[in-house]
Amino acid sequence: xxxxxxxxxxxxxxxxxxxxxxxxxxxxxxxxxxxxxxxxxxxxxxxxxxxxxxxxxxxxxxxxxxxxxxxxxxxxxxxxxxxxxxxxxxxxxxxxxxxxxxxxxxxxxxxxxxxxxxxxxxxxxxxxxxxxxxxxxxxxxxxxxxxxxxxxxxxxxxxxxxxxxxxxxxxxxxxxxxxxxxxxxxxxxxxxxxxxxxxxxxxxxxxxxxxxxxxxxxxxxxxxxxxxxxxxxxxxxxxxxxxxxxxxxxxxxxxxxxxxxxxxxxxxxxxxxxxxxxxxxxxxxxxxxxxxxxxxxxxxxxxxxxxxxxxxxxxxxxxxxxxxxxxxxxxxxxxxxxxxxxxxxxxxxxxxxxxxxxxxxxxxxxxxxxx
Amino acid sequence: xxxxxxxxxxxxxxxxxxxxxxxxxxxxxxxxxxxxxxxxxxxxxxxxxxxxxxxxxxxxxxxxxxxxxxxxxxxxxxxxxxxxxxxxxxxxxxxxxxxxxxxxxxxxxxxxxxxxxxxxxxxxxxxxxxxxxxxxxxxxxxxxxxxxxxxxxxxxxxxxxxxxxxxxxxxxxxxxxxxxxxxxxxxxxxxxxxxxxxxxxxxxxxxxxxxxxxxxxxxxxxxxxxxxxxxxxxxxxxxxxxxxxxxxxxxxxxxxxxxxxxxxxxxxxxxxxxxxxxxxxxxxxxxxxxxxxxxxxxxxxxxxxxxxxxxxxxxxxxxxxxxxxxxxxxxxxxxxxxxxxxxxxxxxxxxxxxxxxxxxxxxxxxxxxxx
Numbered sequence: 001x002x003x004x005x006x007x008x009x010x011x012x013x014x015x016x017x018x019x020x021x022x023x024x025x026x027x028x029x030x031x032x033x034x035x036x037x038x039x040x041x042x043x044x045x046x047x048x049x050x051x052x053x054x055x056x057x058x059x060x061x062x063x064x065x066x067x068x069x070x071x072x073x074x075x076x077x078x079x080x081x082x083x084x085x086x087x088x089x090x091x092x093x094x095x096x097x098x099x100x101x102x103x104x105x106x107x108x109x110x111x112x113x114x115x116x117x118x119x120x121x122x123x124x125x126x127x128x129x130x131x132x133x134x135x136x137x138x139x140x141x142x143x144x145x146x147x148x149x150x151x152x153x154x155x156x157x158x159x160x161x162x163x164x165x166x167x168x169x170x171x172x173x174x175x176x177x178x179x180x181x182x183x184x185x186x187x188x189x190x191x192x193x194x195x196x197x198x199x200x201x202x203x204x205x206x207x208x209x210x211x212x213x214x215x216x217x218x219x220x221x222x223x224x225x226x227x228x229x230x231x232x233x234x235x236x237x238x239x240x241x242x243x244x245x246x247x248x249x250x251x252x253x254x255x256x257x258x259x260x261x262x263x264x265x266x267x268x269x270x271x272x273x274x275x276x277x278x279x280x281x282x283x284x285x286x287x288x289x290x291x292x293x294x295x296x297x298x299x300x301x302x303x304x305x306x307x308x309x310x311x312x313x314x315x316x317x318x319x320x321x322x323x324x325x326x327x328x329x330x331x332x333x334x335x336x337x338x339x340x341x342x343x344x345x346x347x348x349x350x351x352x353x354x355x356x357x358x359x360x361x362x363x364x365x366x367x368x369x370x371x
Numbered sequence: 372x373x374x375x376x377x378x379x380x381x382x383x384x385x386x387x388x389x390x391x392x393x394x395x396x397x398x399x400x401x402x403x404x405x406x407x408x409x410x411x412x413x414x415x416x417x418x419x420x421x422x423x424x425x426x427x428x429x430x431x432x433x434x435x436x437x438x439x440x441x442x443x444x445x446x447x448x449x450x451x452x453x454x455x456x457x458x459x460x461x462x463x464x465x466x467x468x469x470x471x472x473x474x475x476x477x478x479x480x481x482x483x484x485x486x487x488x489x490x491x492x493x494x495x496x497x498x499x500x501x502x503x504x505x506x507x508x509x510x511x512x513x514x515x516x517x518x519x520x521x522x523x524x525x526x527x528x529x530x531x532x533x534x535x536x537x538x539x540x541x542x543x544x545x546x547x548x549x550x551x552x553x554x555x556x557x558x559x560x561x562x563x564x565x566x567x568x569x570x571x572x573x574x575x576x577x578x579x580x581x582x583x584x585x586x587x588x589x590x591x592x593x594x595x596x597x598x599x600x601x602x603x604x605x606x607x608x609x610x611x612x613x614x615x616x617x618x619x620x621x622x623x624x625x626x627x628x629x630x631x632x633x634x635x636x637x638x639x640x641x642x643x644x645x646x647x648x649x650x651x652x653x654x655x656x657x658x659x660x661x662x663x664x665x666x667x668x669x670x671x672x673x674x675x676x677x678x679x680x681x682x683x684x685x686x687x688x689x690x691x692x693x694x695x696x697x698x699x700x701x702x703x704x705x706x707x708x709x710x711x712x713x714x715x716x717x718x719x720x721x722x723x724x725x726x727x728x729x730x731x732x733x734x735x736x737x738x739x740x741x742x
Contacts, residue, residue: 003470009438009742010461043683065379065684086637086647088704090381110638113703140643142685266457267481272511276457282719283742286657312414312715313436313456314513332484333459344683348653351741370738371382371654371721 004359006335009284010264013350015050015241015335015365017357019258025051027221036230039063039082039214041237044344046367047353050240053330063235067094067309070105072368080104084130084170084216084235086142099123099130102263105135106130106167108371115158122163130165131158132212134342137195139174146171146199155208168212170235171196176219181250185223193227194219218242222251241343245288245293254339259353260300261338261346266314268327273318275330279338280313285349288341296341307338377706383720385708386421386736388728390629391611395424398592398610402677405600409683410434410453410585412608415715417738418446418724421611434606438465441476443739450476450511453503455587455606457513470494470501477501477538480485481514486525486621493534501536502529502542503583506693508566510545517542517570526579537656539583540728542567542608552621556594563591564598593622614712615666616659630724631671632709637685639698644689646701650709651684656720659712665691667712678709 002008031038040054043065047282051073052059064070064084071094079102083095087107095212098105100123109115109131118129133155136143159166174190179185194212203210214233215221221236228234241259242252261284267276284307297307297315304323309316311330319325340346347353347367355363373379402409411425414436422444423430434453435441439456442465449550450473452468458478469476471494480486480502489500504526515522530537543669544563569585574581585604586592592607612630613623632655638647655678659667668678669687675694680687690696711717718724718738726734 011742076444085649086638088635088702090635095401110719111703138642140640140645140687141682144639144640171646194547262460264461267513269507269511271509271516276512276513278456278459281658281716285652286660287652289657290661311512312719316511332482335460345652348683371380 001359001364002354004361005262006357006359008262008354008361010262010335011279012262013347013353014260014262015353015355016258017355017362018054019256020050020240023242023256023258027054027239028056028220030224031234034224037061037233039233039235040240040269041065041091041216041235042073042092043085044237044240045347045353046072046369047365048073049363049365051078054172055239063127063237066371067091068259068370069368070098074098076100081243082108084132084293086107086110086134087114087117089113089120092121092309094115096121099127102235104130106132107139108132108134108170109154109158110134110136112154115154119161120316128163128165130167131168132167132214133158135169135171135199137171137174137192137198141172141174143172145259146195151199152206152208152325155203156206158260159208166209168214169196170200170214172216173220174217176217176289177249179249182223185219185250186225189220189223190227191217193225193231197230218246219249219251222246237252238344241347243343244292244298244339244341248292249294257339259340259343259347263315263338265330265332265334265336268332270325270327273325274308274316275325275327275338277307277315277317278313279315282311282312283349284315284338284340284343285345286310287345294339298339300337300339302336372735373725375732376633376727377730379633379725379732380661381633382558382650383633384718384724385631385633386612386618386724387629388726388733390627391424392605394613394627394629397426398605398607401592401595402605405595406598407602408432408604410604411611412436412587412605412606413444415442415608415611416718416724417443417740418736420734420736422449425611429449434608438462439741440739441469445472448555453477453479455479455503457481458488458704460483460484460491463488467492467494473596475501477503479503479505479541480525480529481505481507483525485523490532490534497585499534499536499729501538502584503538503541504529505513506540506542506567506570508542508545508563512545515541515567523573523577523579526574526581527577527612529723534563537580537705539581539585539603540567540570541585541587543587544591545588546554547588548620549734550620553594556590556621557596560591560594560596561598564596564602568601587588589617590620590622593617593666609715610627612718613671615663615710615712619663619666628710630714630718632711634707634709636646636691636703636707639703641698644677644696645687646684646696646698648678648688648707649684650678650686652681653683654720655686655709655711656713657681663712669710671708671710673707681716695703
């Protein structure tokens with residue numbers, strides 16, 4: 001294991017342990033205060049260590065985005081796992097194994113295809129399929145359109161089946177990603193909460209039992225509106241690392257960002273006013289580059305730098321201002337640190353995370369990979 | 372192992388064995404005809420199996436883009452490996468191990484920093500550092516500007532050092548990526564070859580021994596100009612898979628593309644004229660999306676479809692024409708195949724490749740990962 005941050009090979013993904021601990025605790029406190037169950041999403045990091053931290057050591061009540069993740073966490077002693085991806089028939093066999101293995105394994109549906117797949121393959125030995133119904137608030141993500149008749153039909157059919165344990169509703173609440181600042185997110189949260197309550201009332205009117213009202217995403221849960229105490233579950237994920245996208249939205253301050261990429265300068269190109277770094281698209285990912293060219297690669301202590309182009313293993317860096325680079329300030333071989341635009345996208349590119357406290361490397365974590 | 376393509380989990384990366392075999396053989400034949408040494412790049416796939424195929428079973432004379440790849444191939448019996456990335460001092464120790472372990476291990480430099488790093492750390496027991504000098508033809512990639520005085524200074528200092536075995540020159544020849552069609556690429560190749568020959572003459576005039584004149588990239592080596600028989604080495608990589616980018620440039624026909632992503636439809640969104648697939652940015656990569664929205668996700672047998680948006684695990688598909696989707700034609704659960712814009716970027720997202728001959732899965736390959 002490298003001794004300090006300066007000894008880590010480049011490019012590498014660094015996790016600030018003191019900051020992830022603080023981010024994890026803050027979300028636990030928020031959920032306790034509001035009286036909602038925290039079901040943190042693992043897709044951002046896919047590690048046992050952060051899953052343990054985010055669940056306050058219980059290893060219970062998590063959410064994942066792939067079956068590979070579900071199987072990885074199940075193997076590592078986690079229970080009460082929600083597989084939060086529209087279910088299709090082709091995945092039933094792997095889901096069945098998880099349902100039998102775990103005390104609680106939940107799937108998410110958003111169509112009759114998913115429901116029929118489950119009903120065609122009932123579980124045995126008193127086990128039931130436990131399902132969440134995903135709602136689309138109109139933004140066109142996965143989920144049943146919230147005002148449609150299908151929401152009621154699907155929920156009714158599910159809740160009345162002897163083979164299914166109907167949990168309730170999940171909303172991603174995409175409007176928080178359009179919001180700006182704490183107040184904007186809080187307002188978007190109020191709207192999302194109202195929407196879920198309206199739907200809950202329709203369920204009650206139709207005699208549908210719905211125990212769970214869950215809301216997702218990092219802005220929602222980082223800047224909750226007090227009215228969200230009527231909800232039962234929070235499903236945030238990215239808050240463990242945060243990133244430039246979340247700082248721009250207002251979910252966090254840039255000081256809360258708990259991950260960064262480290263890279264080294266490998267060449268000078270005065271003819272093009274750039275220098276080269278050993279961080280290509282493979283290490284950082286393209287996420288945010290097209291839409292947020294000035295923020296998607298924010299350099300620690302060098303606010304005027306940005307990446308303007310990539311090959312697989314090399315990045316081209318210039319100034320945001322258009323000023324001439326002072327190459328004496330950036331000798332070949334020197335180490336730099338980049339805050340990613342989207343930490344989920346960047347973390348997923350790495351097979352090991354270097355964990356540090358201050359400058360010292362304290363651990364190396366191995367995330368799950370694949371599908 | 373899944374029996375057929377229909378049984379493969381989604382999303383997955385598929386490799387058409389008959390096509391990679393044909394692509395590998397064609398490049399071997401091209402190099403034999405022109406009398407140049409083929410040094411295929413492994414960065415596209417990073418597998419033992421394709422490395423073996425591309426070297427005609429010899430497992431000799433390859434090129435890699437990371438030290439992790441170099442170590443992976445060295446562990447798996449490969450020799451004569453060029454680590455084709457601008458060398459910096461921080462990597463010397465790992466390079467030293469490889470230099471001692473292998474019969475031939477070459478590094479690439481493009482600056483005095485790299486040269487000084489090598490000279491500060493000479494090898495023992497009669498071993499010398501074997502180096503290639505990378506040339507920039509003016510496009511601003513890595514490499515010493517080809518008309519500069521530094522090219523001569525670096526080559527002279529390297530070739531006169533008793534600790535260094537100076538191989539010669541490598542040019543990426545970026546202008547082939549700006550070319551269009553066979554004729555355009557051939558012309559760009561002639562220009563690149565002339566440039567290397569001009570530089571070679573400067574070397575001769577300065578009494579610098581230069582045995583190797585190497586040219587890289589897939590368009591160059593797929594559509595070579597006959598004048599390239601004066602060169603000594605070809606360094607292509609992507610030709611083993613090809614992709615939509617190479618087909619657009621004219622390096623191959625779309626029928627030569629030997630890899631594809633398989634995905635399934637997981638939801639319908641008539642309100643937005645889209646359907647959802649279980650292929651997010653993590654499985655396909657963003658490479659090409661911003662610049663080539665209509666080509667970066669070309670669907671086999673469905674030329675009017677394209678991906679217009681991504682989350683980590685979900686893609687949104689609509690029509691290129693703007694026509695209404697016929698949802699009866701695309702039931703939830705059905706399997707689709709996508710040719711990626713850039714096969715290197717897509718392959719690198721996967722921890723396993725499913726190999727097929729016709730519809731039958733014949734093998735599963737595990738690529739190297741990380742840095």
